[in-house]
Amino acid sequence: MNLSSLSFFRSLRTTNKQFAVVGLGRFGRAVCSSLHRLGYEVLGVDSDEKRVSQVLTDQWAAHAIQLDSTSPSALKEAGIFEFDTVIVAIGNYVEESVITTMNLKENGVSHVVAKASSEIHEKLLRKVGADHVIFPEHEMGCALARSLTKPSILDRFELDPDHSIVEVVVPAEFDGRTITELELRSRYGLNLLAVSQGEKFEINPSPVMRLYKGSVMVVIGSNRCIDRLPV
Template sequence: MVDFGAMFFRGRGVKISQQFAVIGLGRFGRGVCETLHGMGYEVLGSDNQERLVNQVLQEHIVNHAIQLDSTDPQALKEAGLFEFETVIVAIGNHLDASVITTLNLKEAGVPNVVAKASSEVHKKLLERVGADRVVFPEYEAGCELARSLTRPAILDWFDLDPEKSIVEIKVPEAFHNRTVAEVELRTRYGLNLIALRFDDKFEINPSPSQKLNKGDIMVVIGANNDIDRFLRSQHIC
């Protein structure tokens, strides 16, 4: 198999900000590749198993794919992985390979390394070797499912950190035909309305005089405690 990825990315000498590398082509890594590729980004996938490399190429969910041992710094360098702005380490089930790969990338100066963890110990080790972000896909999916089952008015929830989030919420019935100023989100609940979605379009930073209607979607940012307080007050949870 010809390493087209290595041919394309090697030796550019500049950081690649509009392209992503994904190391590990299991279920999680494939999902990342498919989503990024579908959004129009250039994606380089890699794995130590030739079968998985060939599979993502056949399914056209990457632009390039390389078979390599990511625990070998020289292999990463020759493949051009060190030139990427963002590399996703999707090796969640092999702790040693995950940690060593992350260490190799950070020591080589990759600015943004996102790594998948399978346990709290794994997470701590990844953070110790410099991972910029650690994700728990199964845990996060479980949290999202629980929220969707218990709070159907919440369409999406994005954690900024353990204490603050951005959420998409259906406009409560009590807010119908009232303006942004009249509902007093910031004063009463400590939340900031950053966007409003209606008629298949987004209104960023809606004006205080903007009317809210049942069926519209509010995008708000704030502390989780304040979000929960707002949801309880509107009988959303």
Template sequence: MDFSSLKLFNSLRKDTRRQFAVIGLGRFGRAVCETLHNLGYDVLGTDIDEKRVAQALTVRIASSAIQLDSTEPTALKQAGIFEFDTVIVAIGNYVQESIVTTLNLKEAGVEYVVAKASSEIHVKLLKRVGANFVVFPEYEAGRDLAYRITKPAILDRFELDTEHSIVEVIVPDEFDGKTLEELEIRNRYGLNVLAVGNEQKFIVNPTPTQRLHKGLAMVVIGSNKDIKRLPI
């Protein structure tokens, strides 16, 4: 299972939000544009760099793309950006421009603004000016690497908040051949098993009689403290 970027795209996934504007067409912005566009959403990409805009149109990673300076409220208004329900500010490496753009959007009444940050201070400033959701890709990538190095049995991890996560783990040797009922994972560890399987197929919401085996993975949800108690 792949939880990469799950926080970001789950934060965008609402039935009433079918149109997105992405401001900033660097690597991060292009990835967001392309993914949303491939999912079938109407996406407007913008950048101050005309070459990036032209490239976005050439490779068709967005429904449309225009060149504009997002720090200018008039430019945003003329482009119709304020009419979008959701706008992603993907210019995290330019702190001042990122903050001013986010502020412009919120002051104009944009309902939902997602912003990319490049530092912890940047995260705080973006939240202060009204960003509804802030992503910090470099921090998240470093944290995930640390988990992979120290806990190789954890295949994937999605943090729900600072204290709770969903993790995909290799079935421990101690669980081999036993059913979920026999293991009493919820009573013993305070965790709920969401799925069991492998890359080809997962059984979602497995029954208590589901038997675990070496080579399989299981997806569990619970507190980070309880997840650490698993024999992995």
């Protein structure tokens, strides 16, 4: 997630307890089951009867129905237009994905999240009104590549294409040295936000605090500077 995504997520109502997921492939089922486990009411939708039955059998959603999401009348009859948030998890069938998204937005669904399989697919989804577009495979691929090349970086929040907040394992080179001694800002161009203390984090740690190999620190700065940190 980056700052461009925050406006969308801020617009979501915290009181919203109902979601519809259109497309019950692997990604759609994962979204359904995760929301269901978190206690939200989820309606699963797919044109494939077997997928609908599987979702109900495995209890990945409270409700699941079979319908053609390219048909506005079918969506209306099922009450899909009454949902505040609908996730269009159709990734491999571009035409079906775009038409479904268009149907939802033209009939008043406030928040439509759509899965894209390519940049062209993303442009089409945005053209018909998708509020937020995601690339699960692309994002997972990028995350894997970063993990393989920078295993010390545990997590990353991208502020924009050039800046991030990262959670990184304290390198051996920093072991036993104080924050003041490390001179993170002048030497690396980074600001230290927090350091792990057991299972918790010390926010805005004291400059005289010592860092130890194997603990975790959270820093903010440019990606170029982050990449300069010792492994």
